[in-house]
Amino acid sequence: MTLRQQERQGPADTPPEELDRLIGAATDAARVLVGSRPSDRAGWLEHVATRLDAAAEDLVPLAAQETHLGVDRLQGELKRTTFQLRLFAKILRDGSFLQATIDHADPAWPMGPRPDLRRVLRPLGPIAVYAASNFPFAFSVAGGDTASALAAGCPMLLKANPSHPELSAATGVHVTDALAEAGAPDGIFAVVMGFDTGIALVKDARIRAASFTGSLRGGRALFDLAVSRPEPIPFYGELGSVNPAFVTPDAGAQRADDVAAGFVGSMSLGNGQFCTKPGLLFVPAGTGLEDRVAALASERPAAPMLSEHIRSGYSEALAQLAERPGARVIAGKVNPEGDPAPTVLATTASDLLADSEAMTQECFGPAALVVSYGSEDELLAAARVFEGQLTATIHSSRQEPVTSALLEVLTERVGRVVWNGWPTGVSVTYAQHHGGPYPATTSVQTTSVGTAAIDRFLRPVTYQDAPDDVLPPALQEGNPWRLPRRVDGVLQSV
Amino acid sequence: MTLRQQERQGPADTPPEELDRLIGAATDAARVLVGSRPSDRAGWLEHVATRLDAAAEDLVPLAAQETHLGVDRLQGELKRTTFQLRLFAKILRDGSFLQATIDHADPAWPMGPRPDLRRVLRPLGPIAVYAASNFPFAFSVAGGDTASALAAGCPMLLKANPSHPELSAATGVHVTDALAEAGAPDGIFAVVMGFDTGIALVKDARIRAASFTGSLRGGRALFDLAVSRPEPIPFYGELGSVNPAFVTPDAGAQRADDVAAGFVGSMSLGNGQFCTKPGLLFVPAGTGLEDRVAALASERPAAPMLSEHIRSGYSEALAQLAERPGARVIAGKVNPEGDPAPTVLATTASDLLADSEAMTQECFGPAALVVSYGSEDELLAAARVFEGQLTATIHSSRQEPVTSALLEVLTERVGRVVWNGWPTGVSVTYAQHHGGPYPATTSVQTTSVGTAAIDRFLRPVTYQDAPDDVLPPALQEGNPWRLPRRVDGVLQSV
Numbered sequence: 001m002t003l004r005q006q007e008r009q010g011p012a013d014t015p016p017e018e019l020d021r022l023i024g025a026a027t028d029a030a031r032v033l034v035g036s037r038p039s040d041r042a043g044w045l046e047h048v049a050t051r052l053d054a055a056a057e058d059l060v061p062l063a064a065q066e067t068h069l070g071v072d073r074l075q076g077e078l079k080r081t082t083f084q085l086r087l088f089a090k091i092l093r094d095g096s097f098l099q100a101t102i103d104h105a106d107p108a109w110p111m112g113p114r115p116d117l118r119r120v121l122r123p124l125g126p127i128a129v130y131a132a133s134n135f136p137f138a139f140s141v142a143g144g145d146t147a148s149a150l151a152a153g154c155p156m157l158l159k160a161n162p163s164h165p166e167l168s169a170a171t172g173v174h175v176t177d178a179l180a181e182a183g184a185p186d187g188i189f190a191v192v193m194g195f196d197t198g199i200a201l202v203k204d205a206r207i208r209a210a211s212f213t214g215s216l217r218g219g220r221a222l223f224d225l226a227v228s229r230p231e232p233i234p235f236y237g238e239l240g241s242v243n244p245a246f247v248t249p250d251a252g253a254q255r256a257d258d259v260a261a262g263f264v265g266s267m268s269l270g271n272g273q274f275c276t277k278p279g280l281l282f283v284p285a286g287t288g289l290e291d292r293v294a295a296l297a298s299e300r301p302a303a304p305m306l307s308e309h310i311r312s313g314y315s316e317a318l319a320q321l322a323e324r325p326g327a328r329v330i331a332g333k334v335n336p337e338g339d340p341a342p343t344v345l346a347t348t349a350s351d352l353l354a355d356s357e358a359m360t361q362e363c364f365g366p367a368a369l370v371v372s373y374g375s376e377d378e379l380l381a382a383a384r385v386f387e388g389q390l391t392a393t394i395h396s397s398r399q400e401p402v403t404s405a406l407l408e409v410l411t412e413r414v415g416r417v418v419w420n421g422w423p424t425g426v427s428v429t430y431a432q433h434h435g436g437p438y439p440a441t442t443s444v445q446t447t448s449v450g451t452a453a454i455d456r457f458l459r460p461v462t463y464q465d466a467p468d469d470v471l472p473p474a475l476q477e478g479n480p481w482r483l484p485r486r487v488d489g490v491l492q493s494v
Numbered sequence: 495m496t497l498r499q500q501e502r503q504g505p506a507d508t509p510p511e512e513l514d515r516l517i518g519a520a521t522d523a524a525r526v527l528v529g530s531r532p533s534d535r536a537g538w539l540e541h542v543a544t545r546l547d548a549a550a551e552d553l554v555p556l557a558a559q560e561t562h563l564g565v566d567r568l569q570g571e572l573k574r575t576t577f578q579l580r581l582f583a584k585i586l587r588d589g590s591f592l593q594a595t596i597d598h599a600d601p602a603w604p605m606g607p608r609p610d611l612r613r614v615l616r617p618l619g620p621i622a623v624y625a626a627s628n629f630p631f632a633f634s635v636a637g638g639d640t641a642s643a644l645a646a647g648c649p650m651l652l653k654a655n656p657s658h659p660e661l662s663a664a665t666g667v668h669v670t671d672a673l674a675e676a677g678a679p680d681g682i683f684a685v686v687m688g689f690d691t692g693i694a695l696v697k698d699a700r701i702r703a704a705s706f707t708g709s710l711r712g713g714r715a716l717f718d719l720a721v722s723r724p725e726p727i728p729f730y731g732e733l734g735s736v737n738p739a740f741v742t743p744d745a746g747a748q749r750a751d752d753v754a755a756g757f758v759g760s761m762s763l764g765n766g767q768f769c770t771k772p773g774l775l776f777v778p779a780g781t782g783l784e785d786r787v788a789a790l791a792s793e794r795p796a797a798p799m800l801s802e803h804i805r806s807g808y809s810e811a812l813a814q815l816a817e818r819p820g821a822r823v824i825a826g827k828v829n830p831e832g833d834p835a836p837t838v839l840a841t842t843a844s845d846l847l848a849d850s851e852a853m854t855q856e857c858f859g860p861a862a863l864v865v866s867y868g869s870e871d872e873l874l875a876a877a878r879v880f881e882g883q884l885t886a887t888i889h890s891s892r893q894e895p896v897t898s899a900l901l902e903v904l905t906e907r908v909g910r911v912v913w914n915g916w917p918t919g920v921s922v923t924y925a926q927h928h929g930g931p932y933p934a935t936t937s938v939q940t941t942s943v944g945t946a947a948i949d950r951f952l953r954p955v956t957y958q959d960a961p962d963d964v965l966p967p968a969l970q971e972g973n974p975w976r977l978p979r980r981v982d983g984v985l986q987s988v
Contacts, residue, residue: 031902076606083605096985101925109923111577112570115915117925119946122905124938208938227721231881231932234939387725399963407964408525411616411955419960421609429603430983431595431611433956438725444618444702445728445953452613452954459939460946461905462927466913469893470901484985489924491590491978491987 011165013194019157019201025187026126026155027206032185033153034123037473037481038098040183041151042089047182049082049089051174052142059170063136066164068304073270074137081137084144084428088151091451095483097121097151097458100474102487105465115465118475121458123153124234125208128201130222132213133163133306134273140164141171141191144428144449145211145236150179152457155188157207159198161214163307168193202226202235209457211236213275213448215313216362216439223442236456237442238435240362242279243423244386245393246379246406251420252284254397259283260292263368264300266422268342271303272366273310276391276423279362282349282382285372290330290346293370297331302341305365311340314365318343321369324358326351330370342366349373349382356385376402380409388437388444389414391423413437415447505659507688513651513695519681520620520649521700526679527647528617531967531975532592534677535645536583541676543576543583545668546636553664557630560658562798567764568631575631578638578922582645585945589977591615591645591952594968596981599959609959612969615952617647618728619702622695624716626707627657627800628767634658635665635685638922638943639705639730644673646951649682651701653692655708657801662687696720696729703951705730707769707942709807710856710933717936730950731936732929734856736773737917738880739887740873740900745914746778748891753777754786757862758794760916762836765797766860767804770885770917770928773856776843776876779866784824784840787864791825796835799859805834808859812837815863818852820845824864836860843867843876850879870896874903882931882938883908885917907931909941 014022033041052059056078063074091097098121105116127149132139139145141158149156160168172191179189192201202210202225210226210233212219219237226235247259263281270277283289305311315335321327322334322345332343343366352359352371359369373379383406386392392410394417396403411417415436426434432450435441441448446456463471473480482494508516527535546553550572557568585591592615599610621643626633633639635652643650654662666685673682686695696704696719704720704727706713713731720729741753757775764771777783799805809829815821816828816839826837837860846853846865853863867873877900880886886904888911890897905911909930920928926944929935935942940950957965967974976988 031906034906080605086604090983094983103921103923103925109921110580111574111922112919114921114923117921117923119925119927125906223726224722227726228718232717232721232936399961403964408528412525412528412619415954416956416958417960418958419964421959425606427597427603427608427611428605429597429608429611430980431597431613431956433613433954435954437953442726443728445949447954455939459931460909460927460929460941462910462925464910464912464917465915466911467893470897470913486924489584489588491985493985493987 011169011193014192014197016200019192019197022157022190022192023126023204023206026157029155029185029187030123030125033155033188036153038092038095041153042092044179044182044184045085045089045147045150048142048175048178049085051178052078053082055174059167062167062170063164066167067136067306069270077135077137080428081142084138085142085147087428087451088147088454091454092151095481097454098474098483100483100485102475102485104488117462117464118471119460119462120472120474122461124457124459125154126206127154127156127457128159128207128210129156130159130198130210130212130214131161131168133161133310134270136164136167139213141168142175144453148453149457150189152454154457157201158189158191159201160191160193163309165193199225203229205231207233209234209236211448211456213238216240219442234456235442236446236448238275238448239439239441241275241390241436241440242360242362243276243389243391243393244280244282245278245395246282246383247284247289248396248400248402249284250397250400251395252287252289255395256287256289256292259395260289260296262422264293264296264342266424267368268297268300268366269424271305273306273364274424276426278393278423279368280360281368281370282379283370283372285374290370290372294330294344297342297344300342302336302339304339310364314340314363317361317363318365318367321345321359321361321363324355327359327369340366344368344370346370349378353381353385360385380405383409386413388440390434390436390440391416391418393418393421393423395420415440505663505687508686508691510694513686513691516651516684516686517620517698517700520651523649523679523681524617524619527649527682530647532586532589535647536586538673538676538678539579539583539641539644542636542669542672543579545672546572547576549668553661556661556664557658560661561630561800563764571629571631574922575636578632579636579641581922581945582641582948585948586645589975591948592968592977594977594979596969596979598982611956611958612965613954613956614966614968616955618951618953619648620700621648621650621951622653622701622704623650624653624692624704624706624708625655625662627655627804628764630658630661633707635662636669638947642947643951644683646948648951651695652683652685653695654685654687657803659687693719697723699725701727703728703730705942705950707732710734713936728950729936730940730942732769732942733933733935735769735884735930735934736854736856737770737883737885737887738774738776739772739889740776740877741778741783742890742894742896743778744891744894745889746781746783749889750781750783750786753889754783754790756916758787758790758836760918761862762791762794762860763918765799766836767800767858768918770920772887772917773862774854775862775864776873777864777866779868784864784866788824788838791836791838794836796830796833798833804858808834808857811855811857812859812861815839815853815855815857818849834860838862838864840864843872847875847879854879874899877903880907882934884928884930884934885910885912887912887915887917889914909934
């Protein structure tokens with residue numbers, strides 16, 4: 001089933017005239033939002049969080065029904081989602097995100113007299129957000145992109161993911177109502193549906209940026225539309241990743257049980273349907289690590305996948321991987337009758353190096369490939385075959401000589417390096433980076449998780465010699481919002 | 495003459511095999527640079543500045559000969575160029591640009607236990623920089639893009655502008671030698687030549703970003719190549735802008751002489767060959783402002799243009815503008831025999847509104863259009879016709895009601911708002927923003943002038959639970975580089 005077919009089975013597409021009206025309302029809202037106070041927006045986000053927390057008993061069962069994810073996992077995800085809204089509220093109150101910068105006029109500035117210049121970030125305008133299938137709360141209607149776009153002061157249209165349409169509609173009602181109750185302007189937020197709606201959205205001249213979490217194929221197609229517009233717009237696509245993990249000889253010898261258990265736990269979490277699922281594990285040959293992984297994986301139960309679309313994509317990718325020369329199934333089945341259980345394949349580094357493109361494709365689901373290497377040179381050669389990744393993981397018991405070289409090779413290719421841990425369970429924090437070189441994302445410099453995600457929806461504007469009373473408050477001499485600012489080159493806290 | 499033809503007349507193109515070798519050397523240099531200390535890079539930039547200052551007597555006459563710009567202007571521009579290198583050295587020593595962020599492990603983090611996460615910015619890798627014609631120092635071989643790319647720790651290939659090839663080669667020797675003398679790695683910098691070389695560069699998989707200053711057509715063509723690569727890369731194009739200036743009724747009544755003198759000075763500076771040249775001046779009808787502008791412009795001498803290519807583009811654009819219904823020449827000539835002198839056309843806001851696309855095209859050279867408006871509504875309607883601009887200027891003697899509305903309309907469209915001044919003479923400072931919505935640039939969130947320009951060439955990476963001795967110094971617990979860092983959400987100065 002194609003995505004377009006899947007969309008056809010969900011709620012009706014947003015009619016084109018309704019989409020046009022909603023984008024128009026967002027455009028009007030943008031003019032109001034640009035003057036809104038960050039602390040007011042903080043209050044809106046907090047009210048959305050409160051309301052979603054209160055609606056957990058309605059929303060979680062709906063999510064469980066549509067996604068087949070467990071209630072515990074979904075409750076945890078909703079908690080993460082409302083935490084995220086509150087964390088953005090906190091950075092709105094802090095105000096550093098505005099990067100307010102003031103250079104007073106200086107007749108003695110070395111390159112020549114300097115006028116008074118003041119820069120601040122302002123919202124980009126109406127944003128299109130494409131929700132993901134695999135996090136029905138945290139990367140969906142009220143997810144991280146929504147929190148960061150609204151925090152930035154951008155109105156937004158949320159293109160619902162077809163895998164959980166009822167939950168999307170229900171969550172959308174809560175978000176829209178909560179924003180209205182909290183005093184946000186009309187038109188700030190709407191949920192839209194349908195494949196063609198998603199295409200119309202990214203092509204609309206009033207939309208000023210788009211963010212997306214999903215497949216490489218879908219994301220690249222939308223990226224291509226975004227950049228080929230008469231006026232290209234930023235497109236923040238978080239696409240595929242296989243998140244390789246590397247076990248050094250020492251770690252393999254000393255912590256094989258821990259590594260095997262951690263790996264199987266991480267690769268099978270959420271039935272393997274995470275963009276940070278570790279899809280490859282490189283292990284030293286002869287340590288028996290692959291057998292331990294196989295044994296643990298075989299104990300895991302089968303579970304339904306998010307949607308028929310994802311299931312069929314998974315089966316196809318896994319079947320292709322299993323057909324590669326040198327690949328053999330050591331746990332699970334490639335084409336089970338019912339729901340898939342964790343499935344592990346094994347190969348050697350030399351077979352992988354001979355066929356690296358095919359053997360490093362993402363299988364979005366509970367499958368992984370264990371690759372045994374014979375030497376440190378082979379380990380490093382294998383690390384070099386990867387294109388851009390969200391994460392890479394190193395298990396190393398001490399600073400073996402190969403570790404530095406491995407770290408250097410991997411850091412060139414990834415957005416996050418995980419040490420003696422696992423990449424799933426992306427914490428929402430200040431220092432998080434959830435991004436990476438293409439094809440992990442279409443925008444190597446930005447993150448979709450963590451407080452820095454707000455940067456995607458802001459742009460600078462500088463005022464030259466403007467009188468105090470026409471400046472935005474963030475730049476007024478008296479600092480009425482009590483922001484941290486850089487003044488004449490020096491960062492000043494409050 | 496097309497650009498390709500012009501390139502054919504300059505020094506020989508860089509042969510493809512030589513280009514390949516240089517990109518290979520830059521790729522090797524990138525691995526060394528990623529570990530370089532920012533304060534060491536500061537020393538390199540300062541040494542380049544010292545050497546260029548010492549070479550002024552050689553370089554300025556060469557620049558004057560190739561560009562026809564005056565010696566005084568060129569001396570000032572070289573001073574700006576070396577100041578810029580030293581300002582980036584200063585921010586390298588400050589270290590805030592790394593945005594080092596540390597979140598300690600926190601078992602009580604509200605969304606669930608948080609691992610230790612540490613983020614820092616690192617260089618993108620080899621960069622292609624396309625030099626501009628109109629600033630043979632400040633936006634060319636040793637210009638702002640070079641300073642910010644090298645400051646970021648990126649090796650770079652500088653595609654020389656064909657309008658000043660000898661100066662480019664000579665400057666390139668100074669930069670390359672100075673970097674080597676200061677201890678920078680081999681392969682960090684090279685000047686390359688030729689139209690086809692420029693195309694090959696942006697398509698090369700080893701190049702990780704490109705920056706460009708030049709025409710809308712050329713910039714868009716390179717942007718299209720950059721984003722249609724198998725692995726798209728960031729493309730920072732600074733393209734065209736007409737930089738409209740708006741005189742409110744009060745300012746027109748009270749400061750007509752100042753406004754006229756300032757406008758003519760700004761539009762004819764550098765023979766009008768600045769991306770910030772104010773190309774349109776909106777004046778209240780009946781104040782005689784257009785006659786004053788015409789009188790002052792007529793006193794200005796003719797001057798040669800940067801190149802035959804630019805001269806022909808200017809003549810063509812000006813002729814097209816002069817043919818628009820309602821446009822009349824009030825100073826200068828549309829098709830003079832020799833060098834062009836400042837040329838002013840006049841029209842009314844109603845004629846402009848009826849034909850706005852054609853009447854707001856950039857004429858890159860000493861031409862401008864004075865537009866008289868009859869009412870504040872007409873003034874605001876005219877302000878709304880503009881697409882993205884680098885700058886807009888407001889002359890207002892006091893805070894008239896129309897001013898707020900005008901400011902709101904313009905701030906939506908531009909990167910810098912100038913108050914009772916003129917947009918030329920872009921100061922290099924912390925708060926400067928030289929950018930704007932498309933078509934002013936291809937990258938609405940970045941600047942090519944000022945210290946924030948370094949952000950274009952950096953990307954984040956996060957380390958999770960990494961031991962202190964494998965972390966980069968910027969993230970080590972003891973803060974050996976004494977950087978300002980955000981720790982557990984709180985900005986800490988040193």
